[in-house]
Amino acid sequence: MNAPFYKFGYFNSDISLVIAFLIGVGFGFALERGGFGSARILAAQFYLSNMRVLKVMFTAIITAMLGVYYLGVIGFLDVKLIYMTETYVLPQAVGGLILGIGFIIGGYCPGTSVVSFATGAIDGFMFIIGALFGIFVFGEIYPLISNFYTSTNLGVVRLPEVLHISYGLTVFLVVIMAIGAFALAEWSEKKFAFRNPENER
Amino acid sequence: MTTLTKKISELFTKDIEIVEVKAKPYSNPYLTGIGLGLVLLLSFVIMGRGLGASGAMSSLIAYGVQTVAPEHAQSNDFYKEYIGDGTTNPLKDWLVFEVLGVLVGGFISGTLAGRIKIRVEKGPNIEKSKRLFFAFAGGALMGFGAKLARGCTSGQALTGGALLNFGSWIFMIMVFAGGYAFAYFMRRQWL
Numbered sequence: 001m002n003a004p005f006y007k008f009g010y011f012n013s014d015i016s017l018v019i020a021f022l023i024g025v026g027f028g029f030a031l032e033r034g035g036f037g038s039a040r041i042l043a044a045q046f047y048l049s050n051m052r053v054l055k056v057m058f059t060a061i062i063t064a065m066l067g068v069y070y071l072g073v074i075g076f077l078d079v080k081l082i083y084m085t086e087t088y089v090l091p092q093a094v095g096g097l098i099l100g101i102g103f104i105i106g107g108y109c110p111g112t113s114v115v116s117f118a119t120g121a122i123d124g125f126m127f128i129i130g131a132l133f134g135i136f137v138f139g140e141i142y143p144l145i146s147n148f149y150t151s152t153n154l155g156v157v158r159l160p161e162v163l164h165i166s167y168g169l170t171v172f173l174v175v176i177m178a179i180g181a182f183a184l185a186e187w188s189e190k191k192f193a194f195r196n197p198e199n200e201r
Numbered sequence: 202m203t204t205l206t207k208k209i210s211e212l213f214t215k216d217i218e219i220v221e222v223k224a225k226p227y228s229n230p231y232l233t234g235i236g237l238g239l240v241l242l243l244s245f246v247i248m249g250r251g252l253g254a255s256g257a258m259s260s261l262i263a264y265g266v267q268t269v270a271p272e273h274a275q276s277n278d279f280y281k282e283y284i285g286d287g288t289t290n291p292l293k294d295w296l297v298f299e300v301l302g303v304l305v306g307g308f309i310s311g312t313l314a315g316r317i318k319i320r321v322e323k324g325p326n327i328e329k330s331k332r333l334f335f336a337f338a339g340g341a342l343m344g345f346g347a348k349l350a351r352g353c354t355s356g357q358a359l360t361g362g363a364l365l366n367f368g369s370w371i372f373m374i375m376v377f378a379g380g381y382a383f384a385y386f387m388r389r390q391w392l
Contacts, residue, residue, distance in 0.1 A: 003246045003247075003249075004245065004246060004247065004248060004249025004250075005246065005247050005248075005249075006247060006248045006249050007249040016248065016295060017293070017295065017298045018298075019247055019248065020248075020295045020296070020298035020299040020302065021298045021299065021301060021302040021305075022302060023240060023243065023244050023247075023248075023252070023299055023302060024298065024299035024300060024301060024302020024303045024304075024305070024306060025302040025303075025305050025306035025309070026236075026240040026243070026302075026306060027237070027240050027252055027299070027302065027303050027306060027355075028302060028303035028304060028305065028306025028307035028308075028309075028310070029306035029307070029309060029310040030233055030236045030237040030240055030306075030310075031237070031303070031306075031307060032306070032307040032310035032311050032314075032316070033227065033228040033233050033236070033310050033314075034227060034228060034230060034233035034234070034237070035227035035228075035230075037307060037311060037316065038322055039322035039323070039336075040322050040323070040324065040391065041227075043384075043387075043390075043391040044391070045380070046380045046381055046383075046384035047384060047388070047391065047392060051230075052227070052230045055230035055231060055234060056230045056231075056233050056234040056237060057234070057354075057358065057359060057362075058234070059230070059231050059233075059234020059235055059237075059238060060234045060235070060237035060238035060241060060359060060363070061238065061359060061362040061363045062238070062363075063234065063235050063237075063238025063239060063241075063242065064238040064239075064241040064242045064245065064359075064363035065362075065363040065364075065365065067238070067239075067242035067245075068242065068245055068363065068364065071242075071246065077245070077246060081249050082245050082249050082250065082251075082364060083249060083250040083251075084361065084364055084366050085351050085352060085356075085357070085361065085366065085368065085369070086368070087366065087367045087368030087371070088351065088368060089368070089371060091349050091350065091351075092349075092350045092351065092357070092368045092369075092371050092372045092375075093371050093372070093375050094346075094349060094350075094375075095346045095347065095348070095349030095350025095351070095372065095375075096346065096350050096357075096371065096372040096373065096374070096375030096376045096378075096379065097346070097375045097376075097378060097379040098342055098343075098345060098346030098349065098379065099342070099343050099346030099347055099350060099353065099354075099372075099375075099376050099379065100346075100375060100376040100377060100378060100379020100380040100381075100382075100383070101339075101342055101346075101379045101380070101382075101383045102339045102340065102341070102342030102343035102344075102345075102346055102379075103339065103343065103354075103376065103379070103380050104339070104379075104380045104383045104384050104387045105335050105338055105339030105342065105383070105387055105390075106335065106336050106337075106338065106339015106340045106342070106343055107322060107335075107336060107339060107390075107391075108336075108339075108340070108343075109254070109343060109353055109354040109355070110254035110255040110258060110343065110344075110347060110353045110354070110355065111252075111254035111300075111303060111353065111354060111355040112354075113340065114254065114300055114303045114304055114307065115303060115304075115306075115307035115311075116307075116322065117304070118303075118304045118305070118307035118308040118311065119307060119308065119311035119316055119317050119318070120311075120317050120318050120319040120320060121320055121321070121322050122319065122320065122321050122333065123321050123322050123323065123332055123333055123336040124322070124336070126333045126336040126337045126340065127336040127337070127339065127340035127343075128258070128340065129337060129340065130336060130337035130338060130339065130340020130341040130343070130344065131255070131258055131340040131341065131343050131344035131347075132258055132261065132262055132340075132344065133337070133340070133341045133344065134340060134341035134342060134343060134344025134345040134346075134347075134348075135255070135258055135259050135262045135344040135345070135347075135348055136262050136265075136266070136344075137341070137344075137345060138279070138344065138345045138348040138349070139259075139262060139263070139266065139277060139279045139280055139348075142277060142278065142279035143277065143278075145349075146278065146279075149349065154367065154368070156366075157366075157367045157368070158364070158365045158366060158367060159365040159366075159367055159370060160365065161367075162367050167365075170365055171365075174365070182231075195392055197324075198226075198227070
């Protein structure tokens with residue numbers, strides 16, 4: 001086991017901030033390449049005419065998932081040392097729902113709004129201001145909702161443990177599911193091509 | 202005289218043609234996804250953590266509240282999580298530096314592809330001012346929801362998705378559910 005490098009003390013926290021910046025550059029670059037600086041393209045995901053959100057996200061998820069899995073199998077990466085948030089079923093479900101509604105109203109998510117702002121989208125800037133306001137509201141009413149926020153806690157729990165199947169089989173099933181989703185995405189993009197904002201270019 | 206003005210205007214239109222950079226089409230989504238996945242994997246291998254975005258915004262808010270009303274910030278468990286014991290600046294944070302990188306990376310990619318443009322992203326059937334209001338309102342819902350869910354599309358869906366985190370998959374399904382359920386009401390903004 002050699003990785004994660006930071007957890008094995010290969011460098012200090014100041015260096016980690018430099019790495020944070022560089023990883024961020026790669027993240028922002030990839031998001032912009034994928035068309036995620038455009039709210040119209042992001043929103044089109046929900047009108048089935050442009051499925052870039054699903055395609056990029058699920059390709060990224062299976063790439064990283066396979067990488068983590070195989071690097072773990074060969075003993076290079078200690079998967080248990082990777083930080084994972086604990087599961088809180090209800091707050092995460094409700095939070096996800098609110099976030100999804102915010103997505104179709106605002107046209108971005110926090111990461112993509114930063115990219116859109118970087119490429120000159122004024123609505124992206126407004127979205128960031130809105131997100132900061134939403135976080136401020138959350139912070140101010142936190143004492144009132146902290147009971148709900150900490151409810152239905154299951155601790156750190158992964159899909160294989162919930163489904164009672166092996167890690168490897170879960171990885172395999174996610175890949176199969178993603179390939180099925182890609183096939184559906186290609187089909188719906190053809191069907192709704194007439195309202196795909198990317199075709200206007 | 203008319204030929205002269207014609208020539209001058211021709212000169213200008215030619216200049217405009219040269220100056221105007223045509224925006225390149227976006228990259229193949231599957232290749233982009235592999236690239237994004239490798240960035241995420243690199244973060245797991247080097248740092249032992251994934252990507253994020255809303256966390257950096259929380260640090261910014263916590264820093265602001267701490268500056269304006271330090272006692273109020275200290276009495277609130279949510280802000281305290283970002284402020285810590287008060288000895289280090291909340292902005293000296295991993296996610297804050299990562300998001301600064303996102304800003305730069307997005308700008309580099311946009312510049313290389315000729316996609317930097319002051320604009321408002323919207324469908325053809327809505328006024329700019331309304332669109333900007335919706336951007337703010339959607340952002341506010343997003344900020345609130347992301348805090349409730351302990352992360353956004355980056356920290357939960359992408360990072361937690363790849364780690365097969367149960368809560369992240371619940372979150373991801375609900376994000377898509379919320380988006381699709383509400384898309385009908387927002388069609389004037391986008392279609």
